[in-house]
Amino acid sequence: MTPLTLLTPTTPQPHRPLFVYLPGMDGSGYLLRSQLPRLAPHFDIRCLQLPPDDLRTWDDLAQDALALLNPLRQERPLYLFGESFGGCLALMMASQQPDCCDRLVLSNPASALKRRPLLFWGSHLVHWMPDALSALSALGLLPFLAAIDRIPPENRQALLDAMRHVSSRAIAWRIGLLRDFRIPETQLARIHQPTLILASLQDHLLPSLTEAQDLIQALPNAKIHRLPRSGHACLLEKDTNLVEILKSENFLSQKILLTNNS
Secondary structure, X not given: OOOOEEEOOOOOOOOOOEEEEEOOOOOOOOOOHHHHHHHOOOOEEEEEEOOOOOOOOHHHHHHHHHHHHHHHHOOOOEEEEEEOHHHHHHHHHHHHOOOOOOEEEEEOOHHHHHHOHHHHHHHHHHHHOOHHHHHHHHHHHHXXXXXXXXXXXXXXXXXXXXXXXXXXXXXXXXXXXXXXXOOOHHHHOOOOOOEEEEEEOOOOOXXXXXXXXXXXXXXXXXXXXXXXXXXXXXXHOOOOOHHHHHHHOOOOOHHHHHHHHO
């Protein structure tokens, strides 16, 4: 089995807190691109990358990702950021190893798939879709994945390229993982670290706000940050500033603030 990898998209800064991005369905790790210039002064950044044909189970994904992160931590704060599919993986990792991070951030977690019955059952058809047709369908999905008018052209192309990067077999597998995604509330209750859930109110793919409202009932120390005009792929939008969101929610650790003010 091809191993998971951690990309280092900016210059390593081992003296700074670690920020680890868990990607969406594309698994590429590249779609944090718009946020990197603003995150880089504050964090040592890593992006998890899944092989294009990866068929790991949730347990294997979580355990392999944790094995990558544990040696990097070195007694410094670790921010675990999961987007969409990656939000589910982040929850799985934190439920299995509650001390794996100091801050947990979820962006429109795809655990909301169960709330879209037509999408839930229609996803079975992806397994039979040839790769060429799957790539073409990515263009048709773009208006559901993103608020197009809020995303610069180069980021729209990056999103399309990332979606086309994954084989139809891997897409079918990952959607199957989302269909089967369940974490008992007793396990969610073990996740005590501060948790911030970004919920896009114009998410036309998944009912992200409803899912976020349910999650904060199960997670002991969670809150929601609403994005009134954003779509599902909010990180690519020109007006989304993740660092400012973290600051506004008092979500930057004291160590980060002291480092940046010194």
